[in-house]
Amino acid sequence: MTADEPDLFAAPEPSRAPRSASPTAGSSASSAATAATAPVPPPPARPASHGPTAGAAAAPAVPLVPAGTGGRSGPPSHEVFPAGPQQPAPAPASAAPRARLGAGPVALVLALALVAGFAGGYAGDRVARSTAGPAPVANLPVAADDDAADPSRPAGSVAAIAADVLPSVVSFEVTASDGSGSSGSGFVLREDGYLLTNNHVVAAGAEGGEIVVVLADGSEHDGEVVGRTSDYDLAVVRIDVDGLTPLVLGDSDDVVVGDAVLAVGAPLGLDSTVTSGIVSALHRPVQAGDQATTAFIDAIQTDAAINPGNSGGPLVDADGEVVGINSAIAQPPGALQATGSIGLGFAIPANQARTTAEQLIETGSATYPVIGVLLDSGYSGVGVKVADDAQEGVAPVTPDGPADLAGVRPGDLILEIDGRPVSQSDELIVAIRARQPGDAVTLTVRTGEETREVRVVLQESQSD
Template sequence: MNDNPFAPPRDHSGSDTESTATSETATVRVHDEAPATNDTVELPPAISPQRPAAEPAAAETTAVLPTQSFAQPEDPATQAYLPPVEPPAETPSTAAAPQPGRLRRSTVAAVAAGALVLGLGGGLAGAWAYDSLAGDSSSTASSSTAGGTSTLPTSSSSTIARTDENTVAAIASAVMPSVVSIQNIQGGQEAAEGSGFIIREDGYILTNNHVVEGSDNDTVTVVMSDGSEHEGEVVGATADYDLAVVKIDEEGLTPLVLGDSDELVVGDDVIAVGSPLGLESTVTTGIVSALHRPVTAGDTSSTAFIDAIQTDAAINPGNSGGPLINSEGEVIGINSAIASLGSSSETAGSVGLGFAITSNQARRTAEEIIATGEATYPVVGVMLDSSYTGEGVKVAETDGAVAEGGPAALAGVQPGDIITAIDGRPITRSEELIVAIRAKASDDTVVLTVDRGGSTQDISVTLVPNTDVSYGDSGEEDQGGLGGDGGQLFPDPSE
């Protein structure tokens, strides 16, 4: 019986060959400022400390059958009824006739042997069919990358083999060498420490924006799992998604695979790897507690809107930027924030409510940063009324609230419209609409369910990058979630 919760069905084909898992490690870090708008906080920075007898088998018993005695009795009167002392040589010995209703022993043996042959054949055929189906499924999954032109590793290059080695211990051992610690240097001193992980063999590392934010000359110190240190250059970062890419001058590294976070379901097993509170190579486990949690993190000047994965795997300050791993050894989230019972992020710790950026979002953003050094986010081109308290969210009834020539305007959205759902998902708060849109890619089409004067209609809107939208005569680009006015996310109509 396989007691491993992460292992797939065993292959009973008799193969002795198994892939050997390789290792990796992760670390995480967070902002030191508490979010102003909700009870989730970015993990505060982790201040780096000074480096200082089987039972014996039952004995086999042999039954000794009594032998027939040919001794002659002393009474001669009975002698005529006894067999001869020795049977005649010409008389063949015959086996006892089988009793009615019972099988011969030879028949039972033949039946048992036949059953074993059939069972073995069935097992081999079943194993072959499972391997064929699993191989087809793996091939299909590995071919469905974002945009079809990803430069990051796909699931076909996972460092974990789909075997009975998919245990927590095997997965942790395999991912640890690809997880790094990132030290944010400010004023020549280490200000804080977070985590990251290798995403390309030529030295690209993914982490959180707040892990590298404010570093001197956009450089950080990257500490590998073997203790070696490298200078890392911040290639680009975005506070809107709380993601950043760092590059070190190394080749031939082992990258972690960004899996398909759209395939997650609540209850899936996950593993978090990182350096909470400076404790390198820490592994915690849990499950996916919820999906599509609208999480805002950061301060008012750099607020990240995250369509987050919620997990009960322990995540603490120092875990930020580290990977959240699924049972196949693939990254399905980037640990970024936690819910806190306290009012200060400095005293925040795990209460079983951690949040991670989805791997699909991270892949799109990382690809864009590597290619251009910057990252955009998709918008529909409207501003929302923060004073509205009814059902859904309301498009502000102010001049320029619907950007002229923007996606919403072209689709027919009007000031005062109330948006009650996106792609069939009900909307009750502004943050829910913002993170749902930011989880998409530019050129994606979403369906907004709109209530206008008591009449409901669905409006299809094709998203565009925030750099393509401006409001009124200000000429400013979109700076908010659906639209912006130079930084105020949800302006009141009077503003």
């Protein structure tokens, strides 16, 4: 091949651009290329205003894609647009032909590139690992693993008392004759299947309905009413099960304000629920029961949470002994029905429950004491007033009754019972109901301007 013949394997000469291109134009083109390939910045956040700012256009409903700088219209901004022809330097006239690389050198170059790439990647990874430091470790604390230790609780703790009491607490599912249902609580009174609860819990089932008792182990048993009384709102139910663990009825006369207590039962059907509190007050005159019957209770007041469904369950002391039977809760004025605990719960004292339960088991019915007077519910003043006149054919003072024999007369004021002042009819009634027929009480009575004390021996009346 001669010098005049073209080299077919040489690289083609670059086309030469005209030298008349302005440097200023070249600079502008270069800037446009840079702008087209740079990342698109995020759109600025719109100010949180209720209308467009003065002098600014309102933001469009659909976000617009930023087109970048340069003002060029056309295809989307992620495409790269050429900024203009490059300006290479002219080649010398006597430039020697370019040498060609053979297949062997090309393969060697590629192999070296791969090795260099691998080595660079490995070195970069090692450098990143060494500069990043060790991976973080959580090292969260864990509980001590002491399998040999028994997770017991100290005697007298809420957990220890609850563990002892819960196996003896039951829940009731009652279906009335019309198909309506209700629920309540109770507890084991004797190991041979005798249970104690409120009369209003099982009354619907006792009158042609059905009573199902659910034990702490979840087993269900048909319940039969042994006896019940609306005057004390108590009932004894029996199931055909032996070997139960009864709770001990404590001495409620030993309870004082401030004693710690637990209320156990099935509020709103949530069985085995335990709440804690204290004895808030004693001798609260409370009317319990349902709308058809009213029971007068010389109640223990507690702030342990008592809710619908707790009725009939035990109120226990720090020794795990029953000191009361949860029966009623107070509600704010205007409430038409019980909605939940407001820290004012009331329980029938255990001593009263013991006496009544024994009567119900032995005879199927109960009795309560009376003094034989009618009280004037419309009176407001000091003490409680005996009615002046007969009401519905009933004499204000029963002839030959306890009060009559003690010298109480119509219109007298009863100021105290056994030294305890009374100012409402309910206070006198519950104080008498807390005694037993045959007990003697001392009444402080005022007739006109004369005040005296009289001894009254209570008589017995049959409960409904």
